[in-house]
Amino acid sequence: MQSLRADGRAFAAALHDGIAVALAGLLAAILVANQPLSSEALDRLATALAVALPLQIGVNLLFGVYQGIWRYTSLPDIQRVIFAVVSGTVVVSGALSIVGLDPNLGHREYVLYPVFLAMLMAGSRMAYRSFMEWSLYGRGGEVGLPVVVLGAGDAAVGLVKELGRSQEWRVVGLLDDDTSKRGRLLQGVRVLGPVEDLPRFAQRLKVRHAIIAMPSVAYQVRRRVVEICKQARVSVMTVPTLNTVVGGKVTAARVRKVAVEDLMKRDPVTLDDAGLHDLLSGQVVMVTGAGGSIGAELCRQIAAFQPAMLVLFDQSEYAMYRIDEALRESFPEIPVVSAIGDVKNAKRVAQVMHQYSPAHVFHAAAYKHVPLMEEANAWEAVQNNVLGTYVVARAAIDFKVKKFVFVSTDKAVNPTNVMGATKRLAEMVCQALQTTSTTRFEMVRFGNVLGSAGSVIPKFQEQIDRGGPVTVTHPEMVRYFMSIPEAAQLVLQAGCMGLGGEIFVMDMGEPVKIVDLARDMIRLSELSESEIRIVYTGLRPGEKLFEELLADDEHTRPTPHPKLRIAKAREVAEGWLDGLLAWLNTDRVPTDSEVRRDLKRWVPEFQTGQRPRLKSVPAKSSG
Known part of the structure; x- marks a missing residue:
C-alpha cells in the first residue's frame, strides 16, 4: 500500500513538472517574441516541447527529484531540482539539434527556459511545504510557552526551525552579541539585541525560559550567560554539543537543562578514529568492571567501532543487566557476552578468557570510594584492586591477549589513602609483568569523573x-x-597509542574548587545560597586537599595526542612481584592499621597522617 502511495505521489509530481516544462517554454517564447505568438510559432513550440517534456522528466528521475517528499522540501531537494533543470536543458538542446528543430530557437530561449522551469518546480515545492507547515503549526496562535533563544548562529537557526514545529515552545525572540545581526530575521524570528539585555526582554515579553544555542563558545561565556539568566529570573536550558548540531540534529526533544559540566573548562576530545578502528574493529574485546560508570561507557564507545564480540565482566548482576540491555538495544548487530564473575577468582577469569579469546582487555574493575576503603575495608581494597589486577593481567598473558589497558587514578600519585596506594601498587604489578610478557600493558591515570557512581555531583x-x-x-x-565520555575516549586513545609499559597521564584541564561546584549546582537549580546552605564538614579519612597527576620523581614526555602525556615511572625491581604475591595470598585478614603499615613498605611514597578538619562550619556566601 505504501509503495502504491509513493508511486502515485511520484506520478503526480512528474505530471506537475510536465506542466511546468510546457509553461516555462511558453513563457520564454512569449517574452522573447515580445508579441502574441503566431500559429506557426506555436506549432514549432509544441513540437519542441513534445521532445523536451519526456527528456526532462527522465533527467529528473536520474537526479532523484521524485524521491523527495514535498512536505519536507529542503535545500538539498532544491539543489537537485536546479541540477536536473540545467542538465535537462543541455540534453533537450542536443536532442532538438539532432532532429533539426534547434535553429528555430535562439540563445535567449535557452537562458529563460531553465530559469522559468527552476522557479516553477522549486517554487511550487516550497509553497506546498509552507502551506503544510502553516496548516499544522501556524493555526495555534499563542500555543506553547514563550522562550528566548540565546545565540543567532547555525545552532540557533536549526533550533528555531524545530521549535516552530513544537507545541511545547514558542520562540518570541533571539539575543546575540553580534551587532551585524541586530534586527535581522532568522526563520521569521527577530534578533532583538545583545544577551546582556535578557532581563529587560524577559520582563517585556513575559518570558520565563531561555535556551542557550551556542554549543561551541568558551566555558567563560556559558558561565556569564547562565549568570545573566539567573539575574533575569528565567530557567536556562541548552542544546547539544556542536558535533550533534551539525547535520540538523537539533530537535526540541534534545533541549535540556544546563548541567554543571557545561560550566567547566573542557575542550572537546579529538580521537584517532583510524587507529581505533585498526585496534578494535573485528576484534574480540573484554571489559572488566563493565557495569560501572567508566566500564559501561567504554563498552558503548568500543561497540561503536564494530568489534567482532564484546565480552562484559562484572560481579554486580544488576549493573551487568543494565549495560547488557543498553548495548543490545543500541548495537543489536554486535555479539555481547555478559559474564558474571569476580576479578579475584582466577579460575573464572581464565575460563572466560579461554572461551572467548579476547584480543584486548580494558581493566576498569576496582573499588574506588576513598573513605569506604580507608577504614573497615582496607584489605578488601588491596585484594580487589591489586590481586584482582594481577589475576586478570596474568590470565591476559596466558591467553595471548595483545593489549591490556589498566584504568588507574590521579590518587595513585603520592597517595594519602588506601585506595590510591592500591591503584599505584596495581600499576606496579602491570609494570613488573611487562618485563617478561609479549602482552602490551598500558596504564591510564585520570581524575574525578563527573556524574560517576559515588561522585560528589549526584x-x-x-x-x-x-x-x-x-x-x-x-x-x-x-x-x-x-x-x-571524555574519560572513556582518552582511555581508548591511550590503548591505541601505547607500545607497552607506559603510564599515560590525561590533561585534566584546570582544577575546580568543590565549593564552587556546589555553588554552580545550587545556581543551576534556580535557588540561592540563602535557600540552600553550604556547610563544611572536614576532610574524611584518606582525603587530601588537592590531587596530583605525577609523582615528584617522575617526568613526562608528550605524545601525538594533545591531551595525553607519558609518565616515566619508577622501575620495579627484579623479584619484587614474588614478594608482593606472598603478601597478597596470606592466610589471615590483616587489620586496617596493618594494611596501611604494609602498604607503606610496598609503596614508599604512601603517606598517612593528620588531616585538617572542620566540623559543620557554615560556608560564607559568595555574594
Whole structure:
C-alpha cells in the first residue's frame, strides 16, 4: 500500500513538472517574441516541447527529484531540482539539434527556459511545504510557552526551525552579541539585541525560559550567560554539543537543562578514529568492571567501532543487566557476552578468557570510594584492586591477549589513602609483568569523573533536592574533573597509542574548587545560597586537599595526542612481584592499621597522617 502511495505521489509530481516544462517554454517564447505568438510559432513550440517534456522528466528521475517528499522540501531537494533543470536543458538542446528543430530557437530561449522551469518546480515545492507547515503549526496562535533563544548562529537557526514545529515552545525572540545581526530575521524570528539585555526582554515579553544555542563558545561565556539568566529570573536550558548540531540534529526533544559540566573548562576530545578502528574493529574485546560508570561507557564507545564480540565482566548482576540491555538495544548487530564473575577468582577469569579469546582487555574493575576503603575495608581494597589486577593481567598473558589497558587514578600519585596506594601498587604489578610478557600493558591515570557512581555531583543533587544543606569537606578542596565520555575516549586513545609499559597521564584541564561546584549546582537549580546552605564538614579519612597527576620523581614526555602525556615511572625491581604475591595470598585478614603499615613498605611514597578538619562550619556566601 505504501509503495502504491509513493508511486502515485511520484506520478503526480512528474505530471506537475510536465506542466511546468510546457509553461516555462511558453513563457520564454512569449517574452522573447515580445508579441502574441503566431500559429506557426506555436506549432514549432509544441513540437519542441513534445521532445523536451519526456527528456526532462527522465533527467529528473536520474537526479532523484521524485524521491523527495514535498512536505519536507529542503535545500538539498532544491539543489537537485536546479541540477536536473540545467542538465535537462543541455540534453533537450542536443536532442532538438539532432532532429533539426534547434535553429528555430535562439540563445535567449535557452537562458529563460531553465530559469522559468527552476522557479516553477522549486517554487511550487516550497509553497506546498509552507502551506503544510502553516496548516499544522501556524493555526495555534499563542500555543506553547514563550522562550528566548540565546545565540543567532547555525545552532540557533536549526533550533528555531524545530521549535516552530513544537507545541511545547514558542520562540518570541533571539539575543546575540553580534551587532551585524541586530534586527535581522532568522526563520521569521527577530534578533532583538545583545544577551546582556535578557532581563529587560524577559520582563517585556513575559518570558520565563531561555535556551542557550551556542554549543561551541568558551566555558567563560556559558558561565556569564547562565549568570545573566539567573539575574533575569528565567530557567536556562541548552542544546547539544556542536558535533550533534551539525547535520540538523537539533530537535526540541534534545533541549535540556544546563548541567554543571557545561560550566567547566573542557575542550572537546579529538580521537584517532583510524587507529581505533585498526585496534578494535573485528576484534574480540573484554571489559572488566563493565557495569560501572567508566566500564559501561567504554563498552558503548568500543561497540561503536564494530568489534567482532564484546565480552562484559562484572560481579554486580544488576549493573551487568543494565549495560547488557543498553548495548543490545543500541548495537543489536554486535555479539555481547555478559559474564558474571569476580576479578579475584582466577579460575573464572581464565575460563572466560579461554572461551572467548579476547584480543584486548580494558581493566576498569576496582573499588574506588576513598573513605569506604580507608577504614573497615582496607584489605578488601588491596585484594580487589591489586590481586584482582594481577589475576586478570596474568590470565591476559596466558591467553595471548595483545593489549591490556589498566584504568588507574590521579590518587595513585603520592597517595594519602588506601585506595590510591592500591591503584599505584596495581600499576606496579602491570609494570613488573611487562618485563617478561609479549602482552602490551598500558596504564591510564585520570581524575574525578563527573556524574560517576559515588561522585560528589549526584550527592550534591540529592542534598539540593532535599532542601540542603550541601556538605563540602573543606573550603580549599580542589579536584580535577572530566566527563564520563571524555574519560572513556582518552582511555581508548591511550590503548591505541601505547607500545607497552607506559603510564599515560590525561590533561585534566584546570582544577575546580568543590565549593564552587556546589555553588554552580545550587545556581543551576534556580535557588540561592540563602535557600540552600553550604556547610563544611572536614576532610574524611584518606582525603587530601588537592590531587596530583605525577609523582615528584617522575617526568613526562608528550605524545601525538594533545591531551595525553607519558609518565616515566619508577622501575620495579627484579623479584619484587614474588614478594608482593606472598603478601597478597596470606592466610589471615590483616587489620586496617596493618594494611596501611604494609602498604607503606610496598609503596614508599604512601603517606598517612593528620588531616585538617572542620566540623559543620557554615560556608560564607559568595555574594
